[in-house]
Amino acid sequence: MPSIISVTKLSKTYSSGFQALRDINLEIRRGEIFALLGPNGAGKTTLISTICGIVRPSAGTIFADGHDIVTDFRAARAKIGLVPQELTTDAFETVWATVSFSRGLFGKPANPAYIETTLKNLSLWDKKDSRIMTLSGGMKRRVLIAKALSHEPQILFLDEPSAGVDVELRQDMWRLVRTLRDSGVTIILTTHYIEEAEEMADRVGVISRGELILVEEKAELMRKLGRKQLTLQLQAPLERLPPELDAYRLDLARQGTELIYTYDTRGERTGITALLRDLSAAGIRFKDLQTSQSSLEDIFVGLLRERA
Amino acid sequence: MNVHAVRAIFGFEMARTRRTLLQSIVAPVISTSLYFVVFGAAIGSRISSIEGVPYGAFIVPGLVMLSLLTQSIANASFGIYFPRFSGTIYEILSAPISPFEIVLGYVGAAATKSIALGAIILLTASLFVPLRIEHPGWMALFLVLTAGTFSLFGFIIGLWADGFEKLQLVPLLVVTPLTFLGGSFYSVDMLPPAWRTVTLFNPVLYLVSGFRWSFFGQADVSVGASLGMTLAFLVGCLALVTWMFRTGYRLKN
Numbered sequence: 001m002p003s004i005i006s007v008t009k010l011s012k013t014y015s016s017g018f019q020a021l022r023d024i025n026l027e028i029r030r031g032e033i034f035a036l037l038g039p040n041g042a043g044k045t046t047l048i049s050t051i052c053g054i055v056r057p058s059a060g061t062i063f064a065d066g067h068d069i070v071t072d073f074r075a076a077r078a079k080i081g082l083v084p085q086e087l088t089t090d091a092f093e094t095v096w097a098t099v100s101f102s103r104g105l106f107g108k109p110a111n112p113a114y115i116e117t118t119l120k121n122l123s124l125w126d127k128k129d130s131r132i133m134t135l136s137g138g139m140k141r142r143v144l145i146a147k148a149l150s151h152e153p154q155i156l157f158l159d160e161p162s163a164g165v166d167v168e169l170r171q172d173m174w175r176l177v178r179t180l181r182d183s184g185v186t187i188i189l190t191t192h193y194i195e196e197a198e199e200m201a202d203r204v205g206v207i208s209r210g211e212l213i214l215v216e217e218k219a220e221l222m223r224k225l226g227r228k229q230l231t232l233q234l235q236a237p238l239e240r241l242p243p244e245l246d247a248y249r250l251d252l253a254r255q256g257t258e259l260i261y262t263y264d265t266r267g268e269r270t271g272i273t274a275l276l277r278d279l280s281a282a283g284i285r286f287k288d289l290q291t292s293q294s295s296l297e298d299i300f301v302g303l304l305r306e307r308a
Numbered sequence: 309m310n311v312h313a314v315r316a317i318f319g320f321e322m323a324r325t326r327r328t329l330l331q332s333i334v335a336p337v338i339s340t341s342l343y344f345v346v347f348g349a350a351i352g353s354r355i356s357s358i359e360g361v362p363y364g365a366f367i368v369p370g371l372v373m374l375s376l377l378t379q380s381i382a383n384a385s386f387g388i389y390f391p392r393f394s395g396t397i398y399e400i401l402s403a404p405i406s407p408f409e410i411v412l413g414y415v416g417a418a419a420t421k422s423i424a425l426g427a428i429i430l431l432t433a434s435l436f437v438p439l440r441i442e443h444p445g446w447m448a449l450f451l452v453l454t455a456g457t458f459s460l461f462g463f464i465i466g467l468w469a470d471g472f473e474k475l476q477l478v479p480l481l482v483v484t485p486l487t488f489l490g491g492s493f494y495s496v497d498m499l500p501p502a503w504r505t506v507t508l509f510n511p512v513l514y515l516v517s518g519f520r521w522s523f524f525g526q527a528d529v530s531v532g533a534s535l536g537m538t539l540a541f542l543v544g545c546l547a548l549v550t551w552m553f554r555t556g557y558r559l560k561n
C-alpha cells in the first residue's frame with residue numbers, strides 16, 4: 001500500500017534567509033504512529049506546518065493520501081487534523097461553538113452526535129458551554145485536540161503534545177492516540193523527549209538542524225540508543241585478548257590498560273556477570289570500572305558524523 | 309466550493325457581532341441622532357434646503373455612507389487581523405478552503421453587518437426627516453456595492469496591518485477625512501471653484517454623489533461616474549487581495 005504521506009526533496013528557506021529544512025525525504029505508513037524526534041529548533045514544526053499548508057515549501061513535493069498538497073489542496077487538507085504547538089485558541093467562543101466551527105471549516109456537515117462523543121472522550125463535555133478563556137491550559141489543549149478531530153481526519157499531527165501538560169492529560173492523550181490508531185488514523189507527533197517517542201511510536205524519525213538524519217523502527221533505534229559501555233581499568237596491561245573471551249567482542253584501549261565491553265540494556269541479559277566470571281577465570285584482574293550511556297545529543301552528533 | 313467552510317466563517321463573524329449586539333445597534337442610532345441634532349438642527353436652521361431638498365434629508369445619504377465606509381473597514385479589518393494576531397489563523401490556513409472562500413466568508417459577514425447598519429441608520433433618520441427614495445433599486449445596488457467594496461478594502465488593511473495602530477491608521481487618516489471632504493454634508497456646488505476641482509479627485513465624492521442621486525435624483529457627478537468609480541475601486545481591491553493570497557503576503561512564511 002502506498003504511503004499516506006510522501007515527502008520528496010523538501011526544502012524550506014524562510015524569508016530571513018534561514019534554511020529550516022534541507023532536502024527532506026520521508027514516507028509515513030498508513031496507520032502508524034510516527035514520532036519526529038529532535039532538539040528545539042531542529043525544524044519539526046516547520047516540517048509539520050509545511051505538510052499542513054501553513055508554510056510554503058521552497059522546493060520539493062508533498063503528497064497526503066495520494067493528493068498533492070499544493071495542486072490538490074482540498075482533498076489533501078480534508079484528511080488532515082493538526083494540534084499546534086502553541087495554545088492558540090479563541091477566547092470568547094464556547095467549546096461547543098469552536099469545535100463545531102472547525103468541523104464546518106474542514107467542509108463537513110454538522111454532526112452534533114460526533115462532536116458530543118469527541119468532547120466526552122476528551123473529558124470536555126461538562127465544559128461544552130464554557131467560554132474558552134475561562135479554561136485552564138490543559139483544558140485548552142484538549143479543546144485544540146477536539147478541534148483537530150472535529151472533521152474525522154485520517155491523519156493527525158500533534159506538535160509537541162506533552163509540552164506543559166499534566167500527567168492526567170498525558171495519559172488521556174496517549175489513550176486517545178492509541179484508540180485513534182486502532183481505528184486506522186495515522187498519527188505523527190513531534191517531541192524532543194526520547195521517552196515519549198519510545199512510549200508511543202512505531203517508527204521514529206530523528207531531525208537535527210533541518211536534516212532528517214535517520215528514520216527507523218522504534219525497536220531498532222532504541223537498541224542503538226540503549227547501548228551502554230562498561231570500561232574496566234586493568235591492573236596489568238594486556239597485549240592481546242585470550243581467545244576464550246572472543247564471544248564478548250571486547251575492545252582493548254589505552255595501550256592495553258582498558259577493556260571496553262558494549263552491551264544492550266534492553267536485552268534479557270547484559271552478560272556482565274558472565275564476563276566478570278570469565279575474566280576472573282582467565283586471570284585478568286582489574287582495579288576499577290565505569291559504565292556510560294550515550295545521550296541523545298551524543299547520538300545526534302554521532303549520527304551527523306557518520307553521515308559526513 | 310466548500311460551502312460549509314464559508315458558512316462557518318460567516319457564522320463565526322456574525323456571532324462576534326451578536327455578542328456585542330447592543331453596541332452594534334445602539335451606537336449607530338445614537339451617533340446618527342447626534343448628527344441630526346448638530347447638523348440638522350444647528351446648520352439646518354441656516355441652510356433650509358440644498359437644490360430643493362431639505363438640509364436634514366440632504367445629509368442622510370452622506371451619513372449612511374460615512375457609517376458604511378468606516379464600519380465596513382473596521383469590521384473586516386478586525387475580523388482577519390485578530391486571528392493573525394492571536395495565532396488562530398493556523399486553522400484557516402490549514403483548512404481545505406480557497407482564498408476566494410476565505411474572502412467570501414469574512415468580507416461577506418462584514419458587508420452584511422454594514423448593510424444592516426445602513427438600514428438601521430436610514431430607519432433612525434426617517435424618524436427625524438421625511439425620506440423619499442426615488443430609485444430604490446439603485447439605492448440598494450450602491451449600498452451593497454459600497455459595503456462589499458469597503459469590507460474588502462478593510463480585509464486588505466487587516467492583512468497588511470502588523471499592529472493595532474495600523475488597523476486604525478487608514479480609517480482615521482484617510483477614509484474619515486475623505487468622507488467629510490467628499491460632500492457628505494454639503495453639495496460641491498457650494499464650494500469655491502478651486503476647491504470644487506480638488507474635491508473631484510476625492511473618490512468618496514463619487515460614492516456619496518451616486519448614493520444621494522438614488523434618493524433625490526440629483527448628484528454632483530453623473531451616476532455613471534459614481535458607478536464606474538465604485539466598480540474601479542472594487543476591481544482594484546480584488547486585484548490586490550488576489551496578489552496577497554498568491555504570494556502568501558503576511559499570511560504564510
Ligand SMILES: Nc1ncnc2c1ncn2[C@@H]1O[C@H](COP(=O)(O)OP(=O)(O)O)[C@@H](O)[C@H]1O
Pocket residue numbers: 014015016018020038039040041042043044045046047561
Ligand atoms: N518564520 C520564521 N522565520 C525565520 N526563521 C524561522 C521561522 N520559524 C522558524 N524559524 C527557524 O527555523 C528553525 C526551526 O524552527 P522550528 O521548525 O520551529 O523548530 P522545532 O519545531 O523543531 O523546535 C529555528 O531555528 C527557527 O528559529
Ligand SMILES: [Mg+2]
Pocket residue numbers: 044045046085159160
Ligand atoms: Mg516546534
